[in-house]
Amino acid sequence: MRFFEAPRIHAERKESSKVRKPLTDLPLATHDLPQTALNSKHVVRAVRLTKAYGDLTVLKGVDLEVERGEVVAIVGASGAGKSTLLHLLGTLDRPDSGQVCIAGEQVSDLPKTRLDAFRNRSIGFVFQAHHLLAEFSALENVMIPGLIAARPETQVRERAKALLGQLGLFARLDHKPGQLSGGEQQRVAVARALLNEPDVILADEPSGNLDSDHSRELHQLFFKLREQFGQTFVIVTHNPDLAAMADRKLVMVDGRMAP
Numbered sequence: 356m357r358f359f360e361a362p363r364i365h366a367e368r369k370e371s372s373k374v375r376k377p378l379t380d381l382p383l384a385t386h387d388l389p390q391t392a393l394n395s396k397h398v399v400r401a402v403r404l405t406k407a408y409g410d411l412t413v414l415k416g417v418d419l420e421v422e423r424g425e426v427v428a429i430v431g432a433s434g435a436g437k438s439t440l441l442h443l444l445g446t447l448d449r450p451d452s453g454q455v456c457i458a459g460e461q462v463s464d465l466p467k468t469r470l471d472a473f474r475n476r477s478i479g480f481v482f483q484a485h486h487l488l489a490e491f492s493a494l495e496n497v498m499i500p501g502l503i504a505a506r507p508e509t510q511v512r513e514r515a516k517a518l519l520g521q522l523g524l525f526a527r528l529d530h531k532p533g534q535l536s537g538g539e540q541q542r543v544a545v546a547r548a549l550l551n552e553p554d555v556i557l558a559d560e561p562s563g564n565l566d567s568d569h570s571r572e573l574h575q576l577f578f579k580l581r582e583q584f585g586q587t588f589v590i591v592t593h594n595p596d597l598a599a600m601a602d603r604k605l606v607m608v609d610g611r612m613a614p
């Protein structure tokens with residue numbers, strides 16, 4: 356079984372065209388993104404982000420650019436602002452100043468209603484507390500982003516099954532989260548993050564509560580997804596092995612990216 360449909364930009368390539376266009380010039384089939392998104396090689400672009408909680412300034416002007424297909428690790432001491440940054444990139448919170456651009460979309464310009472839809476389509480989250488819904492099966496949990504995006508249920512179900520199968524969970528489709536191991540739950544969360552073919556996956560200590568074998572498996576999975584599908588990742592981690600595997604390792608120190 357194929358993992359999932361080839362990336363849209365490949366699928367949409369015009370065969371009749373003599374000159375092969377750069378992939379970034381081609382239209383996306385399912386994302387409603389402006390042309391700027393397609394011309395930008397940066398999937399993530401954050402410019403001079405600041406964020407304070409009361410008197411505590413947590414982000415003091417963070418810049419970040421991540422190219423399509425890149426795996427970037429962010430490390431740093433506890434309290435340095437890593438999760439706060441990821442929340443801003445994930446449009447779960449707004450910066451006090453600065454800009455966040457995801458796939459060319461300036462997210463601060465989006466009204467709340469469009470922002471929710473944009474987030475659901477464009478951003479996949481793999482957080483340590485994976486927020487699987489306890490009442491729903493593994494399969495149903497993975498399907499949720501597709502159903503929210505109002506995609507046809509049969510198509511969403513097939514894709515969710517294919518993803519779970521690819522992640523070694525085909526025999527666990529009907530298990531509720533409480534009937535899965537920690538590593539299995541984390542893989543369900545990864546499948547859910549992938550369902551809508553997001554532009555970027557944001558992972559916050561994704562292997563934080565896994566043993567070393569399961570951590571290694573999860574890390575290898577990220578790189579396999581990058582190799583096969585060009586998936587872009589921004590991963591906050593305290594795991595030195597994972598940070599060393601990344602294309603780039605950025606260090607946050609007290610609300611800033613270390614030079």
Ligand SMILES: Nc1ncnc2c1ncn2[C@@H]1O[C@H](COP(=O)(O)OP(=O)(O)OP(=O)(O)O)[C@@H](O)[C@H]1O
Pocket residue numbers: 408411413431432433434435436437438439440
């Ligand atoms: N909602 C909030 N209200 C007040 N302070 C907050 C809030 N969220 C985070 N902080 C503070 O901001 C600082 C940065 O938090 P953040 O969660 O970004 O750190 P982190 O780098 O992810 O740390 P860790 O490695 O421990 O997860 C911390 O000192 C934290 O106490």
Ligand SMILES: [Mg+2]
Pocket residue numbers: 437438439559
């Ligand atoms: Mg954190």
